[in-house]
Amino acid sequence: MHTLCARGTMKPEINAAVGFLSRFLRVKGHVNDRQVQTFSQSLQDILAEHYMHHWFPDRPCKGSGYRCIRINHKMDPLVGQAGQRIGLTIQQLYLLLPSELTLWVDPFEVSYRIGEDGSICVLYESQPIPVGMPASANASSALGNGSVSSMVDSHLSCKEEMRVLGRTSPSKSYNNMMTVSS
Secondary structure, three states: OOOEOOOOOOHHHHHHHHHHHHHHHHHHOOOOHHHHHHHHHHHHHHHHHHHOOOOOOOOOOOOHHHHOEEEEOOOOHHHHHHHHOOOOOHHHHHHHOOOEEEEEEEOOEEEEEEOOOOOEEEEEEOOOOEOOOOHHHOOOEEOOOOOOOOOHHHOOOHHHHHHHOOOOOOOOOOHHHOOOOO
């Protein structure tokens, strides 16, 4: 097993998740650019603080449930808090965001599923950096090109485990929102 560099930052993963959610506000809502920026910055700050002691680059699946953003008949409280900072009610957020959304924010991977039976789609992934390797050797990417990185020692990621368990039906809609632009 490779020894992983304990990466102290979760910024690329949080940026991918926040960018994904922010696009729904921009595309579906009557939310101006300043409000979207404020929402994005607020959610980045909220998630960074929330994940601070629950980020384990050496064991990416550890804490995955804690870091999961979930909208399913209840608004995720962290998303709700960021929405309220720009004057959106929970009801308005329900109109702007998918009614069934699961967004996993894990070290080295951010993925989502819309609907309980939707496909799991990867927004962002990168490789763990072995100790002694320069940080620039970590080629992170916003996916959309169909490539899938293997995890260290060929372990399945948290979301790959769900795929193996049978969650493979096609996404219903929102296909144009699958990738994060860098």
